[in-house]
Amino acid sequence: MLNGTEDEEKWLAEGIAGIQHYAFFMHRALDSNNLREALKYSAQMLSELRTSKLPPHKYYELYMRAFDELKRLELFFKDESKHGVSVVDLYELVQHAGNILPRLYLLCTVGSIYIKSKEAPAKEVLKDLVEMCRGVQHPIRGLFLRSYLAQISRDKLPDIGSEYEGDADTVIDAVEFVLQNFNEMNKLWVRMQHQGPGGVKEKREKERSELQDLVGKNLHVLSQIEGVDLEMYKETVLPRVLEQVVNCKDDLAQYYLMDCIIQVFPDEYHLQTLETLLSACPQLQPTVDVKTVLSQLMDRLSNYAASSADVLPEFLQVEAFSKLSNAIGKVIEAQVDMPAVGAITLYVSLLTFTLRVHPDRLDYVDLVLGACVKKLSNIPELEDRRAMKQVVALLSAPLEKYNDIVTALTLSNYPRVMDHLDIGTNKVMAMVIIQSIMKNYSCISTADKVEVLFELIKGLIKDIDDADVDELDEEDFKEEQNSVARLIHTLYNDEPEEMLKIICIVRKHTMAGGPKRLPFTVSSLVFSALRLVRQLQGLEGDIVGEDVPVTPKKIFQLLTQMIDSLSAVPSPELALRLYLQCAEAANGCDLEHVAYEYFTQAFVLYEEEIADSKAQVTAIHLIIGTLQRMNVFGVENRDTLTHKATGYSARLLKKVDQCRAVYACSHLFWVDDQDGIKDGERVLLCLKRALRIANAAQQMANVARGSGGPVTLFVEILNKYLYFFEKGNGQITSSAIEGLIELINTETHCDSTSPDSISDAFLASTLRYIQFQKQKGSVAGEKFESIKL
Amino acid sequence: MVLVLALGDLHIPHRAADLPPKFKSMLVPGKIQHIICTGNLCIKEVQDYLKTLCPDLHITRGEYDEETRYPETKTLTIGQFKLGLCHGHQVIPWGDLDSLAMLQRQLDVDILVTGHTHQFTAYKHEGGVVINPGSATGAYSSITYDVNPSFVLMDIDGLRVVVYVYELIDGEVKVDKIDFKKTTATTHSAH
Numbered sequence: 001m002l003n004g005t006e007d008e009e010k011w012l013a014e015g016i017a018g019i020q021h022y023a024f025f026m027h028r029a030l031d032s033n034n035l036r037e038a039l040k041y042s043a044q045m046l047s048e049l050r051t052s053k054l055p056p057h058k059y060y061e062l063y064m065r066a067f068d069e070l071k072r073l074e075l076f077f078k079d080e081s082k083h084g085v086s087v088v089d090l091y092e093l094v095q096h097a098g099n100i101l102p103r104l105y106l107l108c109t110v111g112s113i114y115i116k117s118k119e120a121p122a123k124e125v126l127k128d129l130v131e132m133c134r135g136v137q138h139p140i141r142g143l144f145l146r147s148y149l150a151q152i153s154r155d156k157l158p159d160i161g162s163e164y165e166g167d168a169d170t171v172i173d174a175v176e177f178v179l180q181n182f183n184e185m186n187k188l189w190v191r192m193q194h195q196g197p198g199g200v201k202e203k204r205e206k207e208r209s210e211l212q213d214l215v216g217k218n219l220h221v222l223s224q225i226e227g228v229d230l231e232m233y234k235e236t237v238l239p240r241v242l243e244q245v246v247n248c249k250d251d252l253a254q255y256y257l258m259d260c261i262i263q264v265f266p267d268e269y270h271l272q273t274l275e276t277l278l279s280a281c282p283q284l285q286p287t288v289d290v291k292t293v294l295s296q297l298m299d300r301l302s303n304y305a306a307s308s309a310d311v312l313p314e315f316l317q318v319e320a321f322s323k324l325s326n327a328i329g330k331v332i333e334a335q336v337d338m339p340a341v342g343a344i345t346l347y348v349s350l351l352t353f354t355l356r357v358h359p360d361r362l363d364y365v366d367l368v369l370g371a372c373v374k375k376l377s378n379i380p381e382l383e384d385r386r387a388m389k390q391v392v393a394l395l396s397a398p399l400e401k402y403n404d405i406v407t408a409l410t411l412s413n414y415p416r417v418m419d420h421l422d423i424g425t426n427k428v429m430a431m432v433i434i435q436s437i438m439k440n441y442s443c444i445s446t447a448d449k450v451e452v453l454f455e456l457i458k459g460l461i462k463d464i465d466d467a468d469v470d471e472l473d474e475e476d477f478k479e480e481q482n483s484v485a486r487l488i489h490t491l492y493n494d495e496p497e498e499m500l501k502i503i504c505i506v507r508k509h510t511m512a513g514g515p516k517r518l519p520f521t522v523s524s525l526v527f528s529a530l531r532l533v534r535q536l537q538g539l540e541g542d543i544v545g546e547d548v549p550v551t552p553k554k555i556f557q558l559l560t561q562m563i564d565s566l567s568a569v570p571s572p573e574l575a576l577r578l579y580l581q582c583a584e585a586a587n588g589c590d591l592e593h594v595a596y597e598y599f600t601q602a603f604v605l606y607e608e609e610i611a612d613s614k615a616q617v618t619a620i621h622l623i624i625g626t627l628q629r630m631n632v633f634g635v636e637n638r639d640t641l642t643h644k645a646t647g648y649s650a651r652l653l654k655k656v657d658q659c660r661a662v663y664a665c666s667h668l669f670w671v672d673d674q675d676g677i678k679d680g681e682r683v684l685l686c687l688k689r690a691l692r693i694a695n696a697a698q699q700m701a702n703v704a705r706g707s708g709g710p711v712t713l714f715v716e717i718l719n720k721y722l723y724f725f726e727k728g729n730g731q732i733t734s735s736a737i738e739g740l741i742e743l744i745n746t747e748t749h750c751d752s753t754s755p756d757s758i759s760d761a762f763l764a765s766t767l768r769y770i771q772f773q774k775q776k777g778s779v780a781g782e783k784f785e786s787i788k789l
Numbered sequence: 790m791v792l793v794l795a796l797g798d799l800h801i802p803h804r805a806a807d808l809p810p811k812f813k814s815m816l817v818p819g820k821i822q823h824i825i826c827t828g829n830l831c832i833k834e835v836q837d838y839l840k841t842l843c844p845d846l847h848i849t850r851g852e853y854d855e856e857t858r859y860p861e862t863k864t865l866t867i868g869q870f871k872l873g874l875c876h877g878h879q880v881i882p883w884g885d886l887d888s889l890a891m892l893q894r895q896l897d898v899d900i901l902v903t904g905h906t907h908q909f910t911a912y913k914h915e916g917g918v919v920i921n922p923g924s925a926t927g928a929y930s931s932i933t934y935d936v937n938p939s940f941v942l943m944d945i946d947g948l949r950v951v952v953y954v955y956e957l958i959d960g961e962v963k964v965d966k967i968d969f970k971k972t973t974a975t976t977h978s979a980h
Contacts, residue, residue: 585931
């Protein structure tokens with residue numbers, strides 16, 4: 001092939017050299033006003049264009065050289081004073097040139113001047129020229145010749161307001177001329193496909209596409225003729241152009257020209273001729289990419305609609321939507337082999353169009369989705385990734401447009417489209433939906449919408465196939481589930497009955513999620529339910545619902561079931577926390593038995609499931625902290641639970657932790673409320689027990705390391721003594737406090753104890769606190785006064 | 790002037806979907822020098838988000854945090870002030886000022902920041918200041934009814950700290966401020 005290109009280069013160079021050669025002599029002739037010589041040499045120069053050896057892009061270069069020279073020639077021709085021949089005679093004279101191609105170039109050149117001179121009507125000259133050009137039937141040569149004709153005639157068309165308009169010459173004549181030139185050029189262009197050396201099809205198509213703009217230019221010209229108004233476009237221009245497009249039966253030309261029509265003519269025209277334009281589509285060759293053509297058209301019309309609200313009524317008036325959707329339906333039906341991605345892309349374009357032009361017509365949107373569903377149903381397994389991407393685009397469009405998931409949820413075909421997605425894509429789409437909800441801070445407030453939503457996102461909620469869960473990256477899985485957890489908080493209705501329904505629906509769906517998903521979803525749902533309980537606390541009386549009366553008790557039953565399900569994971573630490581939350585909520589509702597049950601469950605988990613020592617420390621503190629706040633328990637119940645809490649506190653693994661948990665328990669016997677328990681004795685018992693443990697810890701540290709452990713624990717206990725002293729616990733005496741301070745000092749200054757700045761500072765600030773209390777005056781000051789430092 | 794953002798108890802995703810939009814638009818990267826977070830974020834995404842607001846991020850462990858390795862307590866010095874940070878579920882009774890004061894003495898700090906109750910408070914006592922920034926998302930709390938989303942911004946300047954509290958009440962952000970002054974500068978421990 002390299003050889004071929006080298007040859008072509010050589011021929012082009014030869015051709016250019018030839019042109020330059022003859023042009024030189026032509027210029028001499030022009031300078032000496034020698035018409036005969038000028039004609040002779042110009043004809044010879046133009047003969048270089050008779051070559052058939054060059055491919056289009058090289059022929060173009062040759063043509064451009066000749067074109068430049070012809071301009072100078074035209075100037076010469078125009079000036080009669082130089083050569084003394086009238087333009088009429090000149091027109092006849094040039095026809096004596098030997099070969100037809102040079103003859104016609106010269107004729108066109110003179111023709112240009114002829115029209116300018118107005119010695120003959122423009123329409124006559126133009127008609128003559130366009131028909132004479134038929135003499136050249138070679139595709140490339142003919143195309144360039146006619147292109148030349150189009151170029152020089154451009155400013156001489158008898159358009160409205162042009163100087164060439166007359167009684168006989170009208171716009172119609174201009175249009176006729178251009179149409180005819182266009183038709184002939186298209187025929188030549190199409191012929192290229194079947195002519196020439198038996199080369200590779202791709203090569204031929206490439207060469208053809210290099211020439212496409214020559215043909216398309218005519219349409220451009222038509223669009224710019226002032227006199228071509230909507231009427232003329234509708235009655236004459238479009239039908240004639242389409243006739244040529246359809247009849248040429250060439251897929252390359254058809255595709256290019258349809259696209260050209262759409263790009264070149266104004267959108268308002270397309271709207272008004274929609275039917276005509278669309279009816280051409282089924283008539284095109286089956287190999288033409290009609291869907292792209294339609295997509296382009298719809299995209300243009302979408303943009304047109306977006307440009308200004310004033311144009312929207314026009315769309316309605318011409319029934320654009322139904323025409324377009326019918327056309328698309330026909331195309332898809334006709335092209336059975338159209339790949340899925342093509343059909344869906346079409347629907348995406350149609351949907352974009354619909355959302356722009358008829359955003360309020362949800363029924364139209366639903367129709368488009370429905371048509372897509374129909375197409376998808378005919379495909380056994382949609383595996384093409386690009387097609388999937390297009391479906392995601394289709395489903396995302398309404399979300400972006402309406403910024404409100406609820407609107408999308410009302411589209412009956414929306415879930416049906418999603419059903420056709422494979423699991424992976426379903427999850428992608430589900431995340432898109434959730435993100436849309438988050439971004440817009442949407443709130444979904446009815447049970448039936450929640451139902452639809454959870455059906456849509458079912459890929460995230462449960463395993464549809466066995467394959468999935470293992471394959472998914474852990475980070476991604478977490479992200480997914482956290483998104484679902486967050487989603488749950490956007491589901492809300494302040495009507496308790498409706499809210500309970502919502503909770504039940506979510507529970508129904510999430511229960512099938514399996515052990516991996518439950519920890520995420522159960523937590524969110526539990527707190528959602530607790531909020532409802534809180535709300536009911538504020539309301540008077542029970543709310544009797546249709547099926548389920550909405551009472552806190554009923555909700556607690558639900559809560560228990562939800563938390564119980566965590567045992568399948570298992571998630572004992574989480575379950576313990578949630579039971580305690582419920583206990584506190586039950587306390588607020590005055591449900592002693594329910595609260596007691598929750599504590600029982602929490603203790604069971606503590607005893608049997610929570611083995612890690614650090615986890616135990618936190619867990620026991622949560623139990624103590626919650627229990628401390630309970631006011632619903634009777635003495636017996638309270639005692640049982642307190643006893644258990646203290647017992648477990650004393651049995652923690654490390655002495656340090658034991659000590660702290662035990663003195664925390666002291667607060668179980670003292671609640672600062674009006675009716676709160678204030679058992680000074682048991683408080684002191686706890687503190688003393690803590691002290692014993694601290695002592696034991698100190699001994700152990702001495703033995704083990706040969707030096708004492710931190711004295712901090714003693715200072716902590718001292719602070720607790722002071723706390724209850726201040727609150728008025730009579731069992732705590734100032735001498736006990738003094739004794740404790742002395743103990744701390746002893747331990748601190750003991751030889752075996754290593755210096756510890758932290759406990760020193762702690763003691764110092766504690767003593768400062770005592771001093772400060774002394775100086776307070778009144779009752780508090782007096783009390784503290786008794787402490788001798 | 791050093792700006793310190795104090796916030797916590799977001800409970801994302803278990804009790805809240807996200808920070809309120811009005812808070813989000815106020816919290817812009819590059820304006821704050823330190824962030825102290827009482828805990829209960831609860832997921833890494835929240836930590837990452839806070840990190841984008843300010844790289845100097847301090848977090849203590851809440852009982853629902855996904856990351857179990859956050860410390861139980863933390864102390865740091867900013868300017869003339871020593872700050873202490875702790876989630877607060879460890880201090881029983883929950884929300885009890887005197888018990889929190891004990892923790893303050895133990896940590897030896899001027900300002901103690903704790904959470905857990907989801908209720909904004911700022912107390913001054915002879916030992917220093919105890920601040921609770923509340924819940925930045927207004928998350929459900931068993932302790933506090935009617936939680937309004939809130940966070941705290943401290944402006945530390947020499948011996949003075951101005952505590953700004955931002956609360957979202959009925960859809961509007963309300964700001965309040967409290968002044969605290971230290972009497973003596975922080976001395977380094979000479980033990």
